[in-house]
Amino acid sequence: MAVTFPSGPLVSAQWLAEHQQQVVVLDCSVARTAATNGSTAFASGREIFLQQHLPGAQFADLFEQFSAPHASFLFTAPDARQMSEALQAVGVNQHSLIVTYDQLNGAYAARVWYLLAGVFGWNNVRVLDGGFPAWVQAQGTVEHGPAHAVSRGNIQLGSAQPMLVSTRQVEQQTRFPLVCALRREPFRQAHIPGSINLPYPELLDAAGLIDIGQVKSALHDAQITPPETLLLYCGGGINAAGLALALVASGYPITSLLLYDDSLNGWLSDPSRPVASDPT
CATH class of the missing domain: 3.40.250.10 (Rhodanese-like domain)
Structure with missing residues (x-):
């Protein structure tokens, strides 16, 4: 079956x-x-x-x-x-x-x-x-040591879809909300001007499961309505992917969730780019 x-x-x-x-x-x-x-x-x-x-x-x-x-x-x-x-x-x-x-x-x-x-x-x-x-x-059961040997697979992925956004595109774009998935403290220290903060860790419950109710509440508070296209970022493209996962789990279409791949690592690499902060 x-x-x-x-x-x-x-x-x-x-x-x-x-x-x-x-x-x-x-x-x-x-x-x-x-x-x-x-x-x-x-x-x-x-x-x-x-x-x-x-x-x-x-x-x-x-x-x-x-x-x-x-x-x-x-x-x-x-x-x-x-x-x-x-x-x-x-x-x-x-x-x-x-x-x-x-x-x-x-x-x-x-x-x-x-x-x-x-x-x-x-x-x-x-x-x-x-x-x-x-x-x-x-379940409780875990293994230790190297992975079991497996036969080499045959998967061949097709061409990449235009889901990843470059620094130049972020500099030039004004259409889509910028949503930062960093925790609140690092977001306050530095973020791209105009960004909304939706910290990925805050969308998990006490057991580490994605909390769909919290996701929907966070979207409501941020005045974001699916399927509005969002441009997600974080420090290095990891928490942004976590945020995308939480959003899709709540019903958001993945095709509406672009990701700034270099994220703040890329943005801050040039000191001439504007950076916002909120020390309060």
């Missing part, structure tokens, strides 16, 4: 437990630590994966595989060839079903989901709602 995904971008831990043998599970974890200067340092999550991961999961490396390898900024979107090769390496075929998760707040899993579903129009992908903690809470 063929397996089909539930509608919407999310699957529950219970659904995954019942269909785990019929999907490709990708652990998209990234290591995040506080640097000595107070900034955040990022590194491959491979060691996190080796310590613990969902049974049968493959590791999706957002540093060496699932991002452009020689880009100026971390987590820059790869092209179709790079993304296809990354997916082939973890056993994804043209008709595979993929479930992504991470061991933080789900934004890195959402990043891979957005690249596939939004940028490349490949819809056989969902995100595990609540990620690794939800799985442990519901």
